[in-house]
Amino acid sequence: MNTIDNSLIDDISSVDMVTVTELQHQLSDILQQLSPERLKVLADFAAYLADAESEAATQELLAIPGLLERVKKSQLTPKSDCVNWRTVRSDV
Numbered sequence: 001m002n003t004i005d006n007s008l009i010d011d012i013s014s015v016d017m018v019t020v021t022e023l024q025h026q027l028s029d030i031l032q033q034l035s036p037e038r039l040k041v042l043a044d045f046a047a048y049l050a051d052a053e054s055e056a057a058t059q060e061l062l063a064i065p066g067l068l069e070r071v072k073k074s075q076l077t078p079k080s081d082c083v084n085w086r087t088v089r090s091d092v
Helices: 012-017 020-031 036-062 067-076
Strands: none
Touching (some): 036 067
């Protein structure tokens, strides 16, 4: 069950009109006006949003068939069996 609220993500058209830099400036201006109590609430909410975004990314990775098994297998591979990618492809 997906418990992440993606309603803000669904309204991409409004975000397209405002650049990230402009949003950061708006947030900075607003932060200056908030009381310490409201800043705490905002910090908690920002942490929640970051956690939700991280969780969504984790779920997306876990949905890739066999990925977890491949990662575990690669961790067991001795370093001596690995090849430096620079020696394999000099044009990369």
